[in-house]
Amino acid sequence: MADPVVTVSHLLEPAFTAVGGHGSDPVVRPSDRADAQANGALAIAKRLGQNPRQVAEAVLALAGPALADVCSTIEIAGPGFLNLTFTDEFLAAQLAEAAADDRLGVRCEVAPKRVVIDYSAPNVAKEMHVGHLRTTVIGDALTRMLMFVGDTVIRENHIGDWGTPFGMLIEHVIDIGEDQAAAGLSVGDLDGFYRAARAKFDADPAFQDRARKRVVLLQSDDDLETTKFWQMLVELSTQYFATLYAKLGVLLTNDDLAGESSYNHLLPTVVERLESLGLLEENDGAKVVFAPGFTNREGDPLPLIVEKRGGGFNYAASDLACVIDRVERVEGDLLLYVVGAPQAQHFAMVFKVAEMAGWLAPPVQAVHVMFGNVLGSDRKMLKSRSGEPLKFAELLDEAVGRAAVAVAEKNPDLPAAEQAELARIIGIGAVKYADLSTDRIKDYVFDWDRMLAFDGNTSPYLQYAHVRICSIFRRAEIERSSIRDTKPAVLLDTPQERALALRLLAFDSAVWDTIDKFSPHRLCTYLFELAQDFTAFFEHCPVLKASNEATKQSRLSLCDTTARVLETGLDLLGIVAPERM
RNA sequence: GCGCUCGUAGCUCAAUGGAUAGAGCACUUGAUUACGGAUCAAGCGGUUAGGGGUUCGAGUCCCUUCGAGCGCGCCA
Secondary structure: OOOHHHHHHHHOOHHHHHHOOOOOOOOEEOOOOOOEEEOHHHHHHHHHOOOHHHHHHHHHHHHHHHHOOOEEEEEEOOOOOEEEEEOHHHHHHHHHHHHOOOOOOOOOOOOOOEEEEEOOOOEOOOOOEHHHHHHHHHHHHHHHHHHHOOOEEEEEEOOEOOOOHHHHHHHHHHHHOHHHHHHHHHOOOHHHHHHHHHHHHHHOHHHHHHHHHHHHHHHHOOOHHHHHHHHHHHHHHHHHHHHHHHHHOOOOOHHHEOOHHHHHHHHHHHHHHHHHOOOEEEEOOEEEEEEEEEEOOOOOEEEEEEEOOOOOEOHHHHHHHHHHHHHHHOOOOEEEEEOOHHHHHHHHHHHHHHHHOOOOOOOOEEEEEOOOOEEOOOOOEOEOOOOOEOEHHHHHHHHHHHHHHHHHHHOOOOOHHHHHHHHHHHHHHHHHHHHHOOOOOOOEEOOHHHHOOOOOOOHHHHHHHHHHHHHHHHHHOOOHHHHHHHOOOOOOOOHHHHHHHHHHHOHHHHHHHHHHHOOOHHHHHHHHHHHHHHHHHHHHOOOOOOOOHHHHHHHHHHHHHHHHHHHHHHHHOOOOOOOOO
């Protein structure tokens, strides 16, 4: 057990209290009712079997003198709560320190991790739909944040480029001719192509037979013609994906592709290793591993099938190979899988088996970063007007189109090219923010009007706050960087300035909070609150017409720091902060 | 049947086991000769699905009932 006095001093350490937050035992945080509240005394009281109020008083007696310089008031509030109110000088000093930092006061991980993050994962020769929106947007935001705090992040786009549908798809290519297939696929009509193949497969037994034989040829890996057609399908699809990623503005490129097929060579190894460990059992003709804790419909133990009856591999084998590859070759120590919630049981079983086999062992950790569905206003899976799954590309186009209408209305004088770029920034930002701003685990309701509104918790509201700051500097013809160079003293004379300063200092804990839980909505909430604090400041505290020069310089500094936090924060979400809109 | 994830204001959503459960939208009322009104200030709105339990303290953890969605061996 830790010495309670040590814990107490740690708890109230001024540098720690100012930013409110991140650590193995965070017990101090910003509060609306005081600048910081400390409630760790209760935990200590519990351990020692003492009265919480007495412990709080003891903490106060111990820490009070040390805090006298930085706190204007320290008081016991409630049975174990300490309320700390910081002095303006202390806050100003903390803010100056944060503003001078490229990371705006966000501390880097002491021991950077090597993170492998698996996200997006569309299927070859299949259209991306809204389901891919969440994994792509969430995965990308997490990637940016982990990189920001110093981790090494390896992106892997586990595209579906293998499996039984490819027999059917390749036969369809052969039927309609290579050129026509290429023409159809390159315009991005992946669904039409897939549907045509599927229809033939369902209707024509002879075609089915050809498709099955073609799968065997593909998997035997030595039929040049089959491989050529397969490569063509993969290449055309990935080119199409790349255009969508560029449109969406995510970090993924073709360099990040790590399709299922790339683990084929490891599949026999998976079986061999499981076999030699004695984990593999024959069951109903298949080779399986029984992981404890999983049962089927009848209440019997549920196996993870690694090798199918008759010798084929399925995605469980592929995912196990994937774990081996990511741990042993890539040397990741944190494996993130940004995949929908319906896969929860699958990943639980794969991780369990990987643990049993010793492939996943501390400190290496695998996390299924799961997420809920995107719903329409009817609370059912989001569909297009025609009732089909909404295509990713259509969704992005509509977002940009809707934003373009608003941009044209508000900025009629801007050149067309600039309007178009703004529409893209605003439309795409709105889609991403709508997705990121709610708890990923829950389903969320997709609503065009709400996400593109300029008020409420939306990206346009955040972008607008940034624009207003840029506008101040533009009007005054002051370079933002010049404020950073002169480093004026920050004065916190009004409640709005004080609230803004405290919020700016909480950027660090917002980022870490988000990373600890892999929950981007926490950063969204922070940025929204920051934008609200800023607009309140903007309304009440004239900057350029401040009553004296010192106040003006101070407020310019607050503006610049706010703009940088907004810009940086939005960038961590994959959203651009424009200078005008 | 078993399992997973949910259930918070009229609507959309927040809330590390901590103080009087907070925002936004909508609605009502105010504010502009200020740096972009794409705004701000205020009001209205709650038995956190129901019931037990653990705890100094529960929206949060445990049990249970109800409701919703999704999974449950050779697709991925």
